[in-house]
Amino acid sequence: MASGEILTFNEPHPPAENAIEAFNVVLPTIKSEIVKSRRHWDLHEPKMWSRAQGLSDKELVDFTIENDLVEIRSAPTSYGVIILGKIRIPAVDDEEGAGFVHVREDVIFHSLFTDEAERDADGRPTKWRAVQTADVSLEFFNE
Numbered sequence: 001m002a003s004g005e006i007l008t009f010n011e012p013h014p015p016a017e018n019a020i021e022a023f024n025v026v027l028p029t030i031k032s033e034i035v036k037s038r039r040h041w042d043l044h045e046p047k048m049w050s051r052a053q054g055l056s057d058k059e060l061v062d063f064t065i066e067n068d069l070v071e072i073r074s075a076p077t078s079y080g081v082i083i084l085g086k087i088r089i090p091a092v093d094d095e096e097g098a099g100f101v102h103v104r105e106d107v108i109f110h111s112l113f114t115d116e117a118e119r120d121a122d123g124r125p126t127k128w129r130a131v132q133t134a135d136v137s138l139e140f141f142n143e
Helices: 017-025 027-044 046-052
Strands: 069-077 080-094 097-105 109-112 115-119 125-129
Touching: 017 027, 017 069, 017 080, 017 097, 027 046, 027 109, 046 080, 046 125
Parallel strands: none
Antiparallel strands: 069 080, 080 097, 097 109, 115 125
């Protein structure tokens, strides 16, 4: 299994045509997984997708790779390449600024980054975030 410690990612950069093509292949899966993730988290911890509260599923996934994939990073593995992508969610633009989801693509779509952060003294998270801000760096995640 890949991990952030053993992979060497290139620096964040705008996507080239090959990355746009790769993300477009899995675009329906990305959109489906975003909707599925929000429904899952709404049952367990609604704060995870709170920045998208009030948006319909259609509004949440109303993005295109050509216009909204704003940054990528990649790293070679023994089985191919892992590509991380930062995708803007146009319908999320609140007091924190624009909203983004971070996705991981291996040979096929792999996962969405959901952050359980700011842990209390007992190690329990006090902040949940699926929609990131622009300043959250695109880093490897294993979810």
